[in-house]
Amino acid sequence: MSTAERLPFLKGHGTENDFVIVPDPDNRLELSAAAVARLCDRRAGIGGDGVLHVVRSAAHPEARSMAADAEWFMDYRNGDGSIAEMCGNGVRVFARYLRHAGLVDAGDLAIATRAGVRRAHIAKAAPASDPRGQGGAEGGITVAMGRALLPDGPDAEVTVSVGGLSWPARNVNMGNPHAVAFVGDLADAGNLFTAPEVRPASVFPDGVNVEFVVERGPRHVAMRVHERGAGETRSCGTGACAVMVAAARRDGLDPAVLGHPVTYTVDVPGGRLTIAELPDGSVEMTGPAVIVGEGTLEPGWLRGALEDGAA
Numbered sequence: 001m002s003t004a005e006r007l008p009f010l011k012g013h014g015t016e017n018d019f020v021i022v023p024d025p026d027n028r029l030e031l032s033a034a035a036v037a038r039l040c041d042r043r044a045g046i047g048g049d050g051v052l053h054v055v056r057s058a059a060h061p062e063a064r065s066m067a068a069d070a071e072w073f074m075d076y077r078n079g080d081g082s083i084a085e086m087c088g089n090g091v092r093v094f095a096r097y098l099r100h101a102g103l104v105d106a107g108d109l110a111i112a113t114r115a116g117v118r119r120a121h122i123a124k125a126a127p128a129s130d131p132r133g134q135g136g137a138e139g140g141i142t143v144a145m146g147r148a149l150l151p152d153g154p155d156a157e158v159t160v161s162v163g164g165l166s167w168p169a170r171n172v173n174m175g176n177p178h179a180v181a182f183v184g185d186l187a188d189a190g191n192l193f194t195a196p197e198v199r200p201a202s203v204f205p206d207g208v209n210v211e212f213v214v215e216r217g218p219r220h221v222a223m224r225v226h227e228r229g230a231g232e233t234r235s236c237g238t239g240a241c242a243v244m245v246a247a248a249r250r251d252g253l254d255p256a257v258l259g260h261p262v263t264y265t266v267d268v269p270g271g272r273l274t275i276a277e278l279p280d281g282s283v284e285m286t287g288p289a290v291i292v293g294e295g296t297l298e299p300g301w302l303r304g305a306l307e308d309g310a311a
């Protein structure tokens, strides 16, 4: 893509986990890490926790093998420009964008991600009733997030530390890595803009997202998160799924044993997600996804960002 062209973008969020959406169906744009970081810069750029690069699966080398199952690939990038396997809030916003752009109908659709194909269900829009977009304004989106992997043995548990306090944390993989710590008070996690220390670091050679969790009631928890590659964010969908499964196991609830789904409400600073684990081990996440607005980038600004990235 010529950098003299105006680049269309949209801004969206899911429970205030916010994203710059870059439609690029034919994968003509080489988004360098520096260009992504500049797009996500909250002062010099558009601002976001990450970028949703929207590409046809057939046009992307990492997604071509999924093209028969999923027409669209979510090429997800963290706000610092690093690549992540999966983004739960992102996949809902990605689905919302496809619907918004008229590329899919409401109902069921499949989206390719680096963690595999994820199936989403877009509810028909309901009348606006909730100013925070928790589901009333644009209808909720449910995503089949796959199974949570909870390793056994020495990698099952790590220790996370912030500001002189330490907690044991459960290792949960939702396509991307998470460490889930149950704490007495969410304020104990202090400043999460810098990454908590996680030991032993060798358990997560590619880094990890860290969730801090407190009780709110029966099958109801609240969390804060430090996201790998983004810092503290207002929500993390894969993190909420990891938290749900860790909380259920801690509470002695395993849907595979019970023979029925187990559902938790997970409050995040930016809203609320509903997470269910089914008897076959798969996890479903339901929550809002909002398109905030759209525009075009100035050609000169984009050229600068791409040239910086190439440097």
Ligand SMILES: N[C@@H](CCC[C@H](N)C(=O)O)C(=O)O
Binding pocket: 017, 050, 078, 083, 084, 085, 086, 087, 088, 089, 090, 176, 177, 209, 227, 228, 229, 230, 235, 236, 237, 238, 239
């Ligand atoms: N916000 C996301 C997770 C984004 C990726 C994560 N920071 C990582 O590096 O794994 C979500 O909603 O799941």
